[in-house]
Amino acid sequence: MKTGRFEQQPTTNTVEEPLDLIRLSLDERIYVKMRNDRELRGRLHAYDQHLNMILGDVEETVTTVEIDEETYEELYKSTKRNIPMLFVRGDGVVLVAPPLRVG
């Protein structure tokens, strides 16, 4: 019966599904790619199956493209801001990964 299984429910350390990978990142810094060309880097404090998250010490990067009407040049600009503690709604999240390291 399901009740029996529930009683013997220790914290399993095996990684079985993608959400387990996120569990491994709790209290670690992570990189989050979001919709609308936004990225977050922060310390993961909580998450759920919807990918709602609480991040601490967050840096948000918003990237925009300006196109010169005459030369059709694409000018990429990014705006950053820092937020000490942030709740992120899961429906905006596209990707979760360890922080990207250059080189």
Next chain:
Amino acid sequence: ECFKKKKKQPTATLTVQLTLACVSAPQLFYSFFKSLVGKDVVVELKNDLSICGTLHSVDQYLNIKLTDISVTDPEKYPHMLSVKNCFIRGSVVRYVQLPADEVDTQLLQDAARKEAMQQKQ
């Protein structure tokens, strides 16, 4: 009659409640926001509007009621000068900026681990 029967079987009731707890909608962020009622937060919506206010209440859908609101950011967005309170549908929220010192990160992390376990069952 139903109630009386349940009282005579406390173990069964507790098991049922615990089973229901893991089957019904998990409540991590709902409980988290409930603990922040009365604190000042900034809600950033998907339409880029940022609203500062006091968290009055929240529900299971993470719909939010704010009181004493003001529009943060340069007020290039709709002036809501006459609006004191508002109800925000959870689905239009992008971020909620929280006071860092009101958040117990250790507790959150432990609760997230437990919730993740519950979801797997």
